[in-house]
Amino acid sequence: MCLWNNPGNDTTGVLSRTRKLANTSKELLGADVYHYHSKLMMKEAKTGGKFVWHQDYGYWYNFACLYPDMLTVFIAMDKTDQENGCLQILRGSHRCGRLDHGVVAGQNGADLKRVAALEEVLDTVFVELNAGDALFFHSNLLHTSSANVSQRRRWAILSCYNTTHNSPHEKIIHAHYEEPLQLLDNEAVLKTGVNRDLNGKDIVVKTDGNYVHYFS
Template sequence: MGIAEYENKDNSLNVTDDAKRHFDEDGCIINRCFDFRGLLSDSELQKVHRTVENPELVKHQYGRPDKKGKEPKLVLWQHPGNDVTGMVARSRKVAETCQELLGGEVYHYHTKLITKEPYIGGTFEWHQDYGYWYKYGCLFPDMMTVFVALDDCNKENGCLQVLKGSHKCGRIDHLIVAEQTGADVERVQEIEKVCDLIHVELKAGDALFFHCNVLHTSSDNTSGNQRRALVIAYNRASNDPGPHEKHPGYTPLHTVENSAIASCENFSDFSGKDFWAKQPQA
């Protein structure tokens, strides 16, 4: 069995009891829409592309080498801002969906732009997001991630892989692997025996909503096509650890109507986003 999929025909997401049940049981759900292809429409996707290709954003990019020395590239920012990517993170169809799935007010924890370049884009080791967010002072796993495909994601270019239902295993010990934080390998091998491995192949504009304890990985990009994703993390307001050296504390999330993505013309003013410089993993 794969991951439950839900359509977004009216440019809004209503978290049904069935969707919530799948999220609680499987740890993740896919949003697709066959009317305008995905969480993001073609016109919204074009605006996001224009924004993430801006040199003023790209200059903050850094790599995280895997065991083979290949590098996936990242740009990370702490606050959503008012550019097109900020409108995506603040949109009701993203933020309020997370709020409903987590059962309470959420705030923007951070966003990453992840790029796997053709042939040289590297692997992300098996990990849970909460495997290191726990170390940042977050007491409860009341957190989640929205993986928004900006390009088609498939097995050849290193799509996301998840162990369905693995969030029920709880937090697993994590260690430094190359320059990445990876889950205990022996534990993952045991979990692989009982949880289905799903290759999450997405079309550009589709999104995967997943719990912070879901084990996930992605292989290197062996194709001639780049693979980019906007990866937006949210935390329950009640789980705020306060200011931390890695991430700021709770900041109220000012949501916007879904139409704000299409109407936004800010492709270059990234003030207030608070970009990360590359730091050692911990």
């Protein structure tokens, strides 16, 4: 996994600045938003591992965000299904508030007893997507994904948006609100095409549990 705070001007940066993504996020959250960070999730064929049940705000709470007024846009780059480890969600779990998180199978996961209780009363949904489909979900939504046991990769870009009133109160890892997002027309992605210009883009790679910053 790698992530970046500054959207930049490459194809991924253009994507996260489109009105379709940013304005939809604003509408869902009911407040102005900024680009918190984006990340590339790469589940390779036969090797992509499982992610335990968690909430994004389970992490972001510890990154100095006071409120869960945040969301993620999961954009499938490949067809995602149960065989190659598609996203699974507990429908309606965002209403439960932030759950305690701790180390679960070597990952930062939600309280297993509470998750098990919620599984008894909420529907588990397998989010099967075609390439180009997107899912918008709240930062308190419980989600997981199984290992990729198929012969196909499962890549996805996740663009995360925070409300401008919820800028982290400490300087930790992800972006603070500084200025309004420079929005682009939805057609800008097609017009840009494959653009690998990483100038000014900060890349954060997680290695052995530590975050390492690379600046271009």
